[in-house]
Amino acid sequence: MSKYAEIYNHSLDDPQAFWGDVAKGLHWDKPWDQVLDESAQPSPRWFVGGQLNTCFNALDRHIDAGNGDRLALIYDSPVTDSKRSYTYTELRDEVARLAGALSAQGVSKGDRVIVYMPMIPEAAISMLACARIGAIHSVVFGGFAAKELATRIDDSKPKMVLSASCGIEPSRVVAYKPLLDEAIELSTHKPQSCIIKQRPQLAADMIDGRDLDWDQAMSDSAPAECVPVKATDPLYILYTSGTTGQPKGVVRDNGGHAAALLWSMKNIYNVEPGDVYWAASDVGWVVGHSYIVYGPLLAGCTTVIYEGKPVGTPDPGAFWRVISEYQVKVLFTAPTAFRAIKKEDPQGAYMSKYDLSCMQTLYLAGERCDPDTLHWAETMLEKPVIDHWWQTETGWAIAANPMGVEPMPVKAGSPTVAMVGYDVRILDEQGNEKPDGEMGDIVIKQPLPPSCLPTLWNNEARFVDSYLRAYSGYYLTGDAGYKDEDGYLWIMSRTDDVINVAGHRLSTGQMEEVLAGHADVAECAVIGVADALKGQLPLGLVVLKSGVDRPAEELGAELVKLVRNQIGPVAAFKHISIVKRLPKTRSGKILRGTMVKIADGTEWNMPATIDDPAILDEISTSLQQMGYGK
Numbered sequence: 283m284s285k286y287a288e289i290y291n292h293s294l295d296d297p298q299a300f301w302g303d304v305a306k307g308l309h310w311d312k313p314w315d316q317v318l319d320e321s322a323q324p325s326p327r328w329f330v331g332g333q334l335n336t337c338f339n340a341l342d343r344h345i346d347a348g349n350g351d352r353l354a355l356i357y358d359s360p361v362t363d364s365k366r367s368y369t370y371t372e373l374r375d376e377v378a379r380l381a382g383a384l385s386a387q388g389v390s391k392g393d394r395v396i397v398y399m400p401m402i403p404e405a406a407i408s409m410l411a412c413a414r415i416g417a418i419h420s421v422v423f424g425g426f427a428a429k430e431l432a433t434r435i436d437d438s439k440p441k442m443v444l445s446a447s448c449g450i451e452p453s454r455v456v457a458y459k460p461l462l463d464e465a466i467e468l469s470t471h472k473p474q475s476c477i478i479k480q481r482p483q484l485a486a487d488m489i490d491g492r493d494l495d496w497d498q499a500m501s502d503s504a505p506a507e508c509v510p511v512k513a514t515d516p517l518y519i520l521y522t523s524g525t526t527g528q529p530k531g532v533v534r535d536n537g538g539h540a541a542a543l544l545w546s547m548k549n550i551y552n553v554e555p556g557d558v559y560w561a562a563s564d565v566g567w568v569v570g571h572s573y574i575v576y577g578p579l580l581a582g583c584t585t586v587i588y589e590g591k592p593v594g595t596p597d598p599g600a601f602w603r604v605i606s607e608y609q610v611k612v613l614f615t616a617p618t619a620f621r622a623i624k625k626e627d628p629q630g631a632y633m634s635k636y637d638l639s640c641m642q643t644l645y646l647a648g649e650r651c652d653p654d655t656l657h658w659a660e661t662m663l664e665k666p667v668i669d670h671w672w673q674t675e676t677g678w679a680i681a682a683n684p685m686g687v688e689p690m691p692v693k694a695g696s697p698t699v700a701m702v703g704y705d706v707r708i709l710d711e712q713g714n715e716k717p718d719g720e721m722g723d724i725v726i727k728q729p730l731p732p733s734c735l736p737t738l739w740n741n742e743a744r745f746v747d748s749y750l751r752a753y754s755g756y757y758l759t760g761d762a763g764y765k766d767e768d769g770y771l772w773i774m775s776r777t778d779d780v781i782n783v784a785g786h787r788l789s790t791g792q793m794e795e796v797l798a799g800h801a802d803v804a805e806c807a808v809i810g811v812a813d814a815l816k817g818q819l820p821l822g823l824v825v826l827k828s829g830v831d832r833p834a835e836e837l838g839a840e841l842v843k844l845v846r847n848q849i850g851p852v853a854a855f856k857h858i859s860i861v862k863r864l865p866k867t868r869s870g871k872i873l874r875g876t877m878v879k880i881a882d883g884t885e886w887n888m889p890a891t892i893d894d895p896a897i898l899d900e901i902s903t904s905l906q907q908m909g910y911g912k
């Protein structure tokens with residue numbers, strides 16, 4: 283039996299023993315009574331009765347072990363031309379001071395704090411400071427509009443918000459503070475106070491009595507010690523797209539999360555304490571939570587906070603510069619970043635300027651990795667390129683190549699095999715297991731391993747409906763795919779209205795809600811169409827109310843602006859087709875899947891249940907006029 287199979291089987295046969303051993307690598311203020319409580323509702327819980335502090339495990343534990351002088355965090359910002367690094371002791375001291383400032387504002391265990399920050403060290407410091415005092419952080423990605431931020435404020439009801447005056451996109455300075463002010467205007471719940479990091483690129487206007495200056499708050503603060511919390515207490519809430527305009531508040535616990543991430547650092551990413559680990563993502567996404575902040579620090583590695591893009595800051599050699607400058611051993615990013623680099627530097631001329639001998643492996647996730655991109659990266663880097671599959675809901679890989687256990691042969695297009703604790707099955711609609719090679723719903727048999735969401739914030743009913751209702755005893759991933767004869771998983775598509783744009787998870791249903799809110803729109807459908815750079819892009823098909831006769835360009839621009847203002851630039855919503863009618867089944871369901879196939883130019887069949895086949899011809903013509911379907 284292979285080493286992987288041995289470990290994997292052990293994790294499923296005896297989860298108590300397996301995860302109990304893993305968790306011994308952490309510092310516990312109180313040991314757990316039970317590794318796994320399978321009877322807990324609505325989900326089994328890990329390390330029940332145990333108490334720990336995630337910030338202590340990420341920072342103080344290493345300092346106490348004599349590694350306080352090791353680099354914890356490197357900040358590299360080509361967009362502001364600045365660099366800075368923190369040792370574990372320096373980072374802990376900053377975190378403890380911010381934690382003190384939060385406590386001084388009345389924030390304590392269980393209170394929520396929203397973090398709305400660009401990619402600056404203060405973002406990680408904010409998250410860790412919350413963890414230090416047992417407050418629950420909820421990071422909101424900077425590319426979301428004020429309304430999205432307001433939705434998250436109303437759902438999580440934060441006592442405080444931590445933010446910055448601005449973020450820097452290559453084409454513009456993004457003024458965060460006015461967006462925050464607008465969000466607080468829009469929200470019903472009002473946070474008590476905000477701490478704002480003023481950046482030299484743009485000063486924010488402060489609101490008297492509510493806003494505090496970051497530097498001032500830090501200099502006035504007395505450092506706070508770590509507060510032990512229950513292993514099952516929430517560490518954070520991270521909102522992610524579902525099928526409606528209301529995002530899902532994924533809850534992450536403290537104990538299971540720390541244990542799973544610790545296991546993943548050694549066994550999936552094959553790094554040791556002191557190695558430099560770089561996830562080129564954003565703290566607003568789950569990759570940023572797990573592998574910019576918590577994972578590398580829990581493992582005693584050095585993490586990199588990179589404020590820039592793979593291309594244009596200043597050129598497609600940006601990633602290679604960072605890797606060689608800081609001796610990065612592992613790079614983790616989304617395939618779209620490599621597609622962007624490949625487009626601008628197909629021959630790898632920029633890559634060849636740098637010594638990349640320090641780099642061991644490239645990991646890709648966040649969207650399906652097309653074989654072309656994988657092969658290009660392999661050829662150029664001459665290093666293993668590992669695709670792995672996971673979700674905001676799980677917080678770490680469901681399927682990966684366990685490089686620290688035993689590297690397995692790479693099959694381009696597959697994220698390799700199920701990771702420990704994940705009993706992944708492929709089911710048909712009746713709940714029967716599909717034979718190898720046949721597509722079906724990808725589900726995970728309960729209990730899910732540590733770190734996976736125990737519920738949705740404020741909404742257990744939605745948690746049960748979204749994930750547990752479809753197949754009794756299984757978690758529904760929302761992805762469709764198959765398992766091959768070697769046990770490799772193939773993740774082919776989503777089964778819901780979620781699309782993936784540049785590795786960012788977005789809801790087409792949410793965009794439809796925004797478009798439907800326009801006075802001239804009778805009905806609409808948003809579909810995700812294939813895009814060579816971003817993987818998918820949203821395309822809106824809009825039917826106007828009768829009597830509306832406006833130039834398509836003018837109306838289209840209005841609708842694009844509406845989505846940008848209400849969801850944010852990250853939606854990348856730029857393409858609209860005004861059509862006479864939408865194709866539907868006889869029961870009135872819009873045939874989005876068929877339209878996607880027409881737009882992508884893949885084979886499609888006339889659905890048997892279609893109400894009026896002529897409409898699909900009309901749609902096909904409209905899409906072809908826009909350059910789709912070829």
Ligand code: COA
Nearest residue numbers: 424425451456563569592616618619622648784785851852
């Ligand atoms: N704050 C404000 N605006 C932001 C933002 C942020 N943090 N991040 C992105 N945006 C804006 C962009 O400026 C862009 O605006 P525009 O329409 O005015 O040009 C829009 O949101 C869309 O962003 P994106 O889809 O990321 O496109 P891009 O052209 O800026 O960059 C890539 C394309 C491929 C270079 C970039 O998406 C990338 O590096 N992706 C891979 C890494 C990654 O982040 N993965 C996430 C999960 S692992």
Ligand code: AMP
Nearest residue numbers: 647648649650670671672673674773787
């Ligand atoms: P997010 O919650 O933003 O991480 O998005 C999760 C979704 O992205 C998954 O459910 C998949 O649809 C998709 N995804 C992530 N990684 C991969 C991968 N390696 N291969 C295929 N799809 C992926």
